[in-house]
Amino acid sequence: MSGPAVEPATPYLRVDVSRLRANIERTARWAATAGVSLRPHAKTHKSPEIARLQLAAGALGLTVATIGEAEVFVEAGAEDVFVAYPLWLTEAGARRVRDLADRADLAIGVDSAEAAQQAARLLEGSGVAALVEVDSGQHRSGVAPAGAGAVAAAAVEAGLPVRGVFTFPGHSYSPDALRTAAADEARALQAATASLRAIGLEPDVVSGGSTPSLAHTHTDELTELRPGVYVFGDAQQWELGTAAPGDLALTCRATVVSHAGGRLVLDAGSKALGADRAAYATGWGRLPAYPDARVVQLSEHHAVVDLAGAPLPRLGAHVDVVPNHVCAAVNLADTLWADTGSDTGGGLEAWPVAARGRNG
Amino acid sequence: MSGPAVEPATPYLRVDVSRLRANIERTARWAATAGVSLRPHAKTHKSPEIARLQLAAGALGLTVATIGEAEVFVEAGAEDVFVAYPLWLTEAGARRVRDLADRADLAIGVDSAEAAQQAARLLEGSGVAALVEVDSGQHRSGVAPAGAGAVAAAAVEAGLPVRGVFTFPGHSYSPDALRTAAADEARALQAATASLRAIGLEPDVVSGGSTPSLAHTHTDELTELRPGVYVFGDAQQWELGTAAPGDLALTCRATVVSHAGGRLVLDAGSKALGADRAAYATGWGRLPAYPDARVVQLSEHHAVVDLAGAPLPRLGAHVDVVPNHVCAAVNLADTLWADTGSDTGGGLEAWPVAARGRNG
Numbered sequence: 001m002s003g004p005a006v007e008p009a010t011p012y013l014r015v016d017v018s019r020l021r022a023n024i025e026r027t028a029r030w031a032a033t034a035g036v037s038l039r040p041h042a043k044t045h046k047s048p049e050i051a052r053l054q055l056a057a058g059a060l061g062l063t064v065a066t067i068g069e070a071e072v073f074v075e076a077g078a079e080d081v082f083v084a085y086p087l088w089l090t091e092a093g094a095r096r097v098r099d100l101a102d103r104a105d106l107a108i109g110v111d112s113a114e115a116a117q118q119a120a121r122l123l124e125g126s127g128v129a130a131l132v133e134v135d136s137g138q139h140r141s142g143v144a145p146a147g148a149g150a151v152a153a154a155a156v157e158a159g160l161p162v163r164g165v166f167t168f169p170g171h172s173y174s175p176d177a178l179r180t181a182a183a184d185e186a187r188a189l190q191a192a193t194a195s196l197r198a199i200g201l202e203p204d205v206v207s208g209g210s211t212p213s214l215a216h217t218h219t220d221e222l223t224e225l226r227p228g229v230y231v232f233g234d235a236q237q238w239e240l241g242t243a244a245p246g247d248l249a250l251t252c253r254a255t256v257v258s259h260a261g262g263r264l265v266l267d268a269g270s271k272a273l274g275a276d277r278a279a280y281a282t283g284w285g286r287l288p289a290y291p292d293a294r295v296v297q298l299s300e301h302h303a304v305v306d307l308a309g310a311p312l313p314r315l316g317a318h319v320d321v322v323p324n325h326v327c328a329a330v331n332l333a334d335t336l337w338a339d340t341g342s343d344t345g346g347g348l349e350a351w352p353v354a355a356r357g358r359n360g
Numbered sequence: 361m362s363g364p365a366v367e368p369a370t371p372y373l374r375v376d377v378s379r380l381r382a383n384i385e386r387t388a389r390w391a392a393t394a395g396v397s398l399r400p401h402a403k404t405h406k407s408p409e410i411a412r413l414q415l416a417a418g419a420l421g422l423t424v425a426t427i428g429e430a431e432v433f434v435e436a437g438a439e440d441v442f443v444a445y446p447l448w449l450t451e452a453g454a455r456r457v458r459d460l461a462d463r464a465d466l467a468i469g470v471d472s473a474e475a476a477q478q479a480a481r482l483l484e485g486s487g488v489a490a491l492v493e494v495d496s497g498q499h500r501s502g503v504a505p506a507g508a509g510a511v512a513a514a515a516v517e518a519g520l521p522v523r524g525v526f527t528f529p530g531h532s533y534s535p536d537a538l539r540t541a542a543a544d545e546a547r548a549l550q551a552a553t554a555s556l557r558a559i560g561l562e563p564d565v566v567s568g569g570s571t572p573s574l575a576h577t578h579t580d581e582l583t584e585l586r587p588g589v590y591v592f593g594d595a596q597q598w599e600l601g602t603a604a605p606g607d608l609a610l611t612c613r614a615t616v617v618s619h620a621g622g623r624l625v626l627d628a629g630s631k632a633l634g635a636d637r638a639a640y641a642t643g644w645g646r647l648p649a650y651p652d653a654r655v656v657q658l659s660e661h662h663a664v665v666d667l668a669g670a671p672l673p674r675l676g677a678h679v680d681v682v683p684n685h686v687c688a689a690v691n692l693a694d695t696l697w698a699d700t701g702s703d704t705g706g707g708l709e710a711w712p713v714a715a716r717g718r719n720g
Contacts, residue, residue: 270688
């Protein structure tokens with residue numbers, strides 16, 4: 001799709017396509033060398049264009065968080081989609097999943113015998129398979145690893161095929177936990193695998209992965225990884241040390257609208273950047289052109305920046321901000337503006353955020 | 361517009377229309393009694409349906425934050441719109457503002473002589489007026505009150521009519537600051553008014569207002585108030601004591617998807633509720649049915665709730681969550697599902713969030 005002749009109004013999200021491609025290819029090569037499959041989480045980009053780049057680079061399939069996201073990517077041609085979420089299926093939800101399973105290989109997450117039995121009843125004969133979610137230390141959803149076998153047994157007995165186990169080591173989002181979360185992940189998946197074998201089930205898929213812990217993955221314990229953020233990086237990854245500033249592929253282009261009180265005020269607020277701020281974050285986003293600067297105040301349409309002594313850019317100047325959490329920023333935008341550089345003479349292409357807001 | 365026969369998939373935003381109407385009418389009566397005009401901020405609801413209710417209850421016009429929001433509401437029939445933001449106009453932005461001014465009374469904010477001069481040049485002959493933004497203590501945008509006259513003088517000299525002054529006392533968002541922020545607002549607007557009079561300009565509009573400080577407004581110093589959140593309330597207002605639980609008009613309906621580790625896990629995450637968490641907030645949202653419960657962990661598609669000892673609702677049960685910051689939650693949704701109660705036999709009507717994502 002061709003972009004417009006004029007630049008979009010700020011604030012808008014820009015994708016540096018050469019960095020994006022480099023991130024996708026680097027991780028694909030790493031996974032291939034390590035002998036694990038990649039099933040990238042598409043919730044980060046919500047974009048069929050980017051999913052196609054991932055699949056072209058060798059990804060086995062896609063991960064999504066919701067049935068609505070699965071619908072967007074299957075519609076766009078994805079043939080193998082895993083809803084990595086402990087779905088509680090309603091009859092309406094099950095009809096949607098069955099429709100998807102007519103067009104693609106579809107798997108869903110379960111983390112209780114009841115949810116597995118409900119899915120088995122509503123998805124009978126659909127060919128949909130389940131993976132049992134285990135908690136590897138984030139303490140969000142997922143059964144204790146040793147309990148995976150019981151959930152799997154309930155699923156199989158009710159008629160829902162079980163393909164394996166999965167976890168999300170989300171506690172890796174902390175500067176001191178990258179390596180330990182990866183170790184927790186390996187231990188949990190090993191225990192879950194043992195728990196399945198104890199009921200006579202050999203898992204085909206042992207799935208984990210998060211962008212911060214990726215480089216520390218015990219790849220001998222896993223068959224598949226589902227990172228999402230690695231395609232773009234963001235200020236969280238920058239501050240965790242898991243993305244170099246030169247690899248960050250998505251920024252929010254903002255305009256300097258005010259110098260009130262000697263402050264730098266940009267028109268990119270929480271409605272463009274997202275309001276995520278982890279405990280370890282040093283602000284509400286980072287500015288690549290001003291590595292020492294911090295976004296010290298964020299409201300819906302204003303970012304107030306402490307420039308750490310750098311001279312104020314003039315009113316009307318453009319300043320790029322890297323959002324703290326790129327998944328949240330993308331989910332606020334209808335379009336990613338892809339800077340394809342020399343490929344198309346420097347124009348911006350509009351890439352629809354096709355799965356934006358597909359929460360259910 | 362009629363709603364569907366079946367309930368939408370969770371998570372989705374529900375509006376209790378009788379509470380919404382009561383909130384709109386109560387504030388309209390209060391303003392009328394106090395002798396100030398209401399120009400509600402439409403960034404909260406982004407919904408033409410709700411704007412119409414506000415205008416029918418006597419609102420003078422609408423406030424918006426961006427040109428894109430103004431376009432949506434003028435298209436929906438609004439005749440008087442104020443962009444309460446220190447716009448830096450580009451040529452493209454100015455063309456859009458001129459188009460709007462052909463169809464509605466349009467005013468914009470400025471907080472510097474340079475921005476006023478730029479607007480004067482680009483909007484010449486359009487009939488667009490400016491209000492000078494002053495900082496009343498939030499320290500975001502806005503000139504110091506005594507500097508309002510200099511900005512106004514620059515605007516008038518460049519040919520941009522100045523209608524008055526405005527401020528947003530956003531530092532009211534703190535449990536101890538409701539009353540003091542209202543006092544700061546009055547003092548700042550009084551000083552700004554004096555500063556305009558000193559250059560021979562009598563302001564027609566002296567505009568302020570925030571939902572937390574509203575009841576404490578020094579109405580003798582203002583002609584106009586621009587609250588937004590009052591239409592719905594949210595968990596922030598509940599925790600600030602500025603909305604009663606029984607007045608909260610917007611909730612996110614969620615499904616219990618997991619009991620992992622004995623926890624309540626809902627399918628409403630930050631992509632439905634928003635990630636806002638003010639320093640005074642006790643969690644990432646509140647549950648009206650469980651006033652003692654707290655959302656203790658929030659990720660994109662999961663809310664983990666500490667029920668404070670209450671029994672876990674069953675898997676698949678519906679639980680309503682009040683978002684911390686309703687403006688952020690609405691901006692994530694394409695549709696508000698309006699529960700009109702007995703008006704239409706209990707069905708849900710789909711109200712489009714028509715200005716969602718119109719950040720520029």
